[in-house]
Amino acid sequence: MKHLNKLFVALVMLAGLSSQAQDSNNPWAISFGVNAVDTRVSAASKLEDQLSQYFNARDNWNILPAVSYVNVSKYVGSNFSFGVTGSVNKIKRYVLPRVGEGPYTVVNPGDLNYYAADAVINYSLMSLIKSKKIDPSIHLGGGYTWLGDSSAGTLNGGLGLTYWFSEMVGLSVRSTYKQSFEDVREDMPSHMQHFAGLTFKFGGKDTDGDGIYDKDDACPEVAGLKQFNGCPDTDADGIADKDDACPEVAGPAEFQGCPDTDGDGIADKDDACPDVAGLKSLGGCPDTDGDGVTDKSDKCPDVKGPKENAGCPWPDRDGDKVFDKDDRCPDVAGTVANNGCPEVSDEVIKRLNDYAKTILFDSAKATFKQQTYPVLQAMVAILKEYPNSNFSLEGHTDSDGKDAANQKLSEDRAGAVKNYLIENGIASDRLSSVGFGESKPIDSNKTKAGKANNRRVEVKLVK
Numbered sequence: 001m002k003h004l005n006k007l008f009v010a011l012v013m014l015a016g017l018s019s020q021a022q023d024s025n026n027p028w029a030i031s032f033g034v035n036a037v038d039t040r041v042s043a044a045s046k047l048e049d050q051l052s053q054y055f056n057a058r059d060n061w062n063i064l065p066a067v068s069y070v071n072v073s074k075y076v077g078s079n080f081s082f083g084v085t086g087s088v089n090k091i092k093r094y095v096l097p098r099v100g101e102g103p104y105t106v107v108n109p110g111d112l113n114y115y116a117a118d119a120v121i122n123y124s125l126m127s128l129i130k131s132k133k134i135d136p137s138i139h140l141g142g143g144y145t146w147l148g149d150s151s152a153g154t155l156n157g158g159l160g161l162t163y164w165f166s167e168m169v170g171l172s173v174r175s176t177y178k179q180s181f182e183d184v185r186e187d188m189p190s191h192m193q194h195f196a197g198l199t200f201k202f203g204g205k206d207t208d209g210d211g212i213y214d215k216d217d218a219c220p221e222v223a224g225l226k227q228f229n230g231c232p233d234t235d236a237d238g239i240a241d242k243d244d245a246c247p248e249v250a251g252p253a254e255f256q257g258c259p260d261t262d263g264d265g266i267a268d269k270d271d272a273c274p275d276v277a278g279l280k281s282l283g284g285c286p287d288t289d290g291d292g293v294t295d296k297s298d299k300c301p302d303v304k305g306p307k308e309n310a311g312c313p314w315p316d317r318d319g320d321k322v323f324d325k326d327d328r329c330p331d332v333a334g335t336v337a338n339n340g341c342p343e344v345s346d347e348v349i350k351r352l353n354d355y356a357k358t359i360l361f362d363s364a365k366a367t368f369k370q371q372t373y374p375v376l377q378a379m380v381a382i383l384k385e386y387p388n389s390n391f392s393l394e395g396h397t398d399s400d401g402k403d404a405a406n407q408k409l410s411e412d413r414a415g416a417v418k419n420y421l422i423e424n425g426i427a428s429d430r431l432s433s434v435g436f437g438e439s440k441p442i443d444s445n446k447t448k449a450g451k452a453n454n455r456r457v458e459v460k461l462v463k
Helices: 002-013 047-052 345-355 370-385 404-421 448-454
Strands: 028-038 069-077 080-091 094-096 104-107 112-124 134-147 150-164 169-180 190-202 392-397 429-435 456-462
Touching: 002 104, 028 080, 069 112, 069 190, 080 190, 104 392, 112 150, 112 169, 134 169, 345 370, 392 404, 404 429, 404 456
Parallel strands: 392 429
Antiparallel strands: 028 069, 028 190, 069 080, 080 112, 094 104, 112 134, 134 150, 150 169, 169 190, 392 456
């Protein structure tokens, strides 16, 4: 008995600090305590006599002043548990049936040893009354009892009550009526047995030690919080790590637990500029000048410009509103219609033709006289001012000589002017030449002056 008492005290000291009835979390329970045996129930012939002395422990109960019973039980589901109880006692008070209307007599039968082994099915009413601490129950079962040298089987039933101090520890009391199958024998009466002691639950598995059993723990390998079914919330932002896209940094639920440092409505993890408020369309980066290029990539963040030019406006050196990249004449102001080059006016054509009229060729040849070269250079300068325009050089002769010879001479002279212009920097694809011989006179071929006018090279703008 001494050792049982020590074990009992040790289990009390190791108990936990929450509350719940025996259930699937902690399916096993063990109870230790004292028991009392009362034989008055067998001695009394009337129910009122049995109940009137029910709590008369001083006169009728046999109590062993030590741990005198052990119960081991297992929860089997639906508020039912099954257990076995072993108990010991000494019978010093044995109630004899009264004679007539006389009193009940209590005798000492000789300190009879009492032993009992019982199986019990217990039904908890705790969930029915919706309590978290008070656990009333009913039980049925059967067992075998030894009283001195006698023994008999019993059919048992009764009521119990447990007050759960914690999830693991409760104070239990139980009263069991034991109907002896040998009740007709005076040495083996039916009787009441009362139990009082502590109940300890165990058997629940909590791998991570967070107070939530593995079967209910959504994260059984990592300690967590009850409100998250056992899962941790490392950054304490109210979102379990398993659902938190940024478990190490606190953030609101709208961003799956990630912060939004610059407050632009874009979580830092998705924000290319997390410290500066920006636009969602630009990955959270700002665009001060609104040109669609983020400031961090914009070489001209305060002036609108295309992405292709790193956010800077295209240059327009000549100020003709045609960007240099598209301007065929970036250093000379022109028109949009003419790709940034100046338009060739009638006055320009007149100047070219005024120069062309003074081109002098050697007689009957397509070679230039020396004094003609300054004229040709002047024409080169004019054509370079209009690099986006094309020109046709037309050769003409007077009527002297054969037609075929005149035709060839007009072609050769127009070609000679063309070649000179090309050799001096005018693109060949801008020039063409043609000869008309004597077919398009502008003056009379009957006079010397008229013939001189007909011998000419004309410049035409090709549109």
